[in-house]
Structures are given as C-alpha cells and as structure tokens.
Amino acid sequence: MARDLLGCLLVRRIPGEQATAGTIVEVEAYRGPRDLACHTARGRRTARNEVMYGPPGRAYVYFTYGMHHCFNVVTRGEGIPEAVLVRAIVPVIGVARMRERRELDPSAADFRLARGPGNLCRALAIDRSLNGVDLARSALTIHAGQSLPAAEVGRSARIGVAYAGPYAAKPWRFYVRGEPAVSVPR
DNA sequence: GACCGGATTGGC
DNA sequence: CCAATCCGGTCC
Numbered sequence: 001m002a003r004d005l006l007g008c009l010l011v012r013r014i015p016g017e018q019a020t021a022g023t024i025v026e027v028e029a030y031r032g033p034r035d036l037a038c039h040t041a042r043g044r045r046t047a048r049n050e051v052m053y054g055p056p057g058r059a060y061v062y063f064t065y066g067m068h069h070c071f072n073v074v075t076r077g078e079g080i081p082e083a084v085l086v087r088a089i090v091p092v093i094g095v096a097r098m099r100e101r102r103e104l105d106p107s108a109a110d111f112r113l114a115r116g117p118g119n120l121c122r123a124l125a126i127d128r129s130l131n132g133v134d135l136a137r138s139a140l141t142i143h144a145g146q147s148l149p150a151a152e153v154g155r156s157a158r159i160g161v162a163y164a165g166p167y168a169a170k171p172w173r174f175y176v177r178g179e180p181a182v183s184v185p186r
Numbered sequence: 187g188a189c190c191g192g193a194t195t196g197g198c
Numbered sequence: 199c200c201a202a203t204c205c206g207g208t209c210c
Binding site: 028030037038039062064065066067068070072085087116117118119158159160161163164183 | 193194
Binding site: 044046047048062063064065066067 | 202203204205206207
C-alpha cells in the first residue's frame, strides 16, 4: 500500500481558496501492534491513535514536537491498526499558495515546499481538524496518478525511529529515486 | 498530577 | 549538535 501511494496526487481544498496539491514521492509503512515504531505498538489504543483502528482510507493526523503535524493514510483499519506516513510531495497545484504558507525565503526552490512530513502539512494546511476525514471525499483527497516503474522506487529504513529496537532497521520507507523533493537520504 | 520524550525542523 | 514548544503516554 505504501508503494502504491507513490505517484498519487494529494489534494487539499479549502472553501474560497485555490486548491493546493502535489504528487506523493516519499512514504513509510507503520505495521500495527507488532511494529515497535508504530503508534499502535503492543496494541496501544488511545484517543490520539483511535482512527488507526477504524476503516481504511481515512486521514490520521497527529501533532508532534510541540510544533509539527504529520499526515498518515489509514490502510487496514477495522481492528488492524496500520497506516502509511506521507513524508513528501512534489508541489503541482497552487504552488504559490503553498509557498505563502511556508513563509520560505523567496529564492527557495519549489521542491523544498513540502519535503518532510512537517513541511508537507504546513504547505497543505493540514492539522488535527482533518484527523479522521475520508480521503475519498473531503477537504483532503488522494487521486490515482501514473504508476511508477519498480526501478524508480528506492527503499530504506524509516526516519526518526531509532528507539524501535529491531524494527528501527526494517526497510519500510519507499521513495522516488533521484527526486529532490524527497527528504534527506534520497 | 508529574514527568518524559517525540514518525521534525532549521540554525549554528 | 541542539533548541523550539506542547501534547500525549505512562506511572504514581
């Protein structure tokens, strides 16, 4: 599911504003109770991660480090709490609006607008008000894109999960090779 | 109710 | 390397 999300278009709509959107180029799979890096590790079930236990195709948005949001796609649900973290998109629609939200130096390249999960959420104005929304019909939607040749997909360990013991090294991060919008290790 | 640390980011 | 900044998970 994580691999399949690469190449899809993530669209953010706000009434009275131009839409903003981009192509997904970096994701990570979080594989439920057995995965010590997952918010549902060891069957944890709390108000924060509750939507991971619900139906698939919804947004799981959480707030972290006191200042950043992260956006996930719930992939299994109904008792199987797994999700895919979306870490980067290539800005495609409403690029100027995304730039306004980021307040970056005007000389910064477009590929920096939504590189990294926190930056992506800022660029698309994603916050906890979108936690639980249906990604097929809501202010945040995902649309099929062109499929990627396997040769263009890179894999690595996930970012920022060094605490997860044996699961820290699992190669469950997927990204588009050579794409500058992908966060650090490309 | 206290305490600890985070699926990050950007600056030094 | 480290500060920013606040919420949630955990334990008492």
